[in-house]
Amino acid sequence: MSALTGTANSLPTTRASRRAAWWSAWRRRETWAAYGFLSPWLIGFVVFTAGPMVASFVLSFTDYDGIGATHGVGMENYRQLFADPAVAKSLANTLVFAALRVPLSMAFALVLAMLLLRAGRAAGFFRTVFYLPVMTPSVAVGILFLLLFNGNVGLVNHVLGWFGITGPSWTTDGAWIKPGLVLTSLWSVGSTVIIYFAALRNVPRDLYEAAELDGVGRWGSFRHVTLPQISGTLFFTLIVNTIASLQTFTEAYTAFFGSSNSQTYSNDAALFYVVYLFQQAFQYMHMGYASALAWLLFLVILAITVIQAKVSKRFVYYEGEER
Known part of the structure; x- marks a missing residue:
């Protein structure tokens, strides 16, 4: 049993x-x-991202030139970074460019997105129109810069002349080269416009109605309703645009270093960090030194991103988050 x-x-x-x-x-x-x-x-991540990063880190401690024998040089490449005046110059140019481009492009994209919000049924058409310039090759944008901002026959100075304004020498005056490149970069804000447009459409209408009942005007609604509700999107585009600006290369290189008449232009103000990195790697074949340059840029971008993330905690609002 x-x-x-x-x-x-x-x-x-x-x-x-x-x-x-x-x-x-x-x-x-x-x-x-x-x-x-x-x-x-x-x-793809291992082969095209993680692998090359590890390889470049190893090469940054060598005198690798892609041709001859490779020898370890210890920290020599990194010591050279702090002794090379071109590194400081190119990094300063890049930081100034980013400081000008990021807020201007974000503000311009937000204005276009808000106008797009009022387009009604035509919004789909204008979304396409705003996004199409993003598909333009960067090399073409660099050539476009030379055509539009030529000090003598450029369209920009020609239009300024209609209002009695004498335009500057955008391509030869070092003080105006970076502002000209920043204005040219506004050509490709379409992707940011689309992101902002989607964020604006998700702002609850009842918040605007409540603000209107409280007697808040349009500026008050924008400041106290729109900006907090899309602050997460603004933060995302801030990070993305900052990283892209710090890595800018093609437009400046095409306009001032890649053309046959590049010697006729003052290119010292257009020597951005990635341009200098490219020259060291593929023009002078200093691959080891270029790898050290790349890792310095990585650390700079990482530091700026961390600072932005820390500061954003005071300004970015996420729905459902306790303040």
């Missing part, structure tokens, strides 16, 4: 263990399936 009772009691335990084993096997199959779907991205 006791034997029969023991057998009966063991049956539920056996069924439970079988279910647990089956569920564990199923979870393992799901896990491997997930890794299978993720494998193209994982392989």
Whole structure:
């Protein structure tokens, strides 16, 4: 009798263990399936991002030139960074460019997005119009800069002349080269416009109605309703545009370093950090030194991003978050 009772009691335990084993096997199959779907991205990340980063870090401690034998030089490349005046000059140019471009492009994109919000049924058409310039190759934008901002025959100075304003020498005056490049970069704010447009459409209408009932004007509604509600989006575009600005290369290189008549232009003010990095790597074949330059830029971008993230906690509002 006791034997029969023991057998009966063991049956539920056996069924439970079988279910647990089956569920564990199923979870393992799901896990491997997930890794299978993720494998193209994982392989691409290892081969094209993580691998080159590790390789460049190793090369930054060598005199690698892509041709001859490679020898370790210790911290020599990093010591040279602080002794090279071109590094400080190019980094200063890049920081000034980013400080001008990021707020101006964000403000301009926000104005266009708010106008787009009032376009009604035509919004779809204008979204396409605003986004199309993003598809323009950066090399073409660099050439466009030379055409539009030519001090003698450029369209910008020609239009300024209609109002009795003598335009500056955008391509030869070092004080105006970076502002000219910043204005040219506004050509491609379409992607930011689309992001802002989507954020503005998600702002609850009842908040504007409540503000109107409280007697708040349009500026008050913009300041106390619109900006807090889209602050998360503004922060995202701030990070993205800052990183992109610190890595700017193609437009400046095309306009001042890549053309056959580049010597006729003052290119010292257009020597951005990535331009100098490119010259060291592929013009002078100082690959090891260029790798050290790349890691310095990585640290600069990381530091600025961390600072922005810390400061944003005081200004960015997320729905459902306790303040």
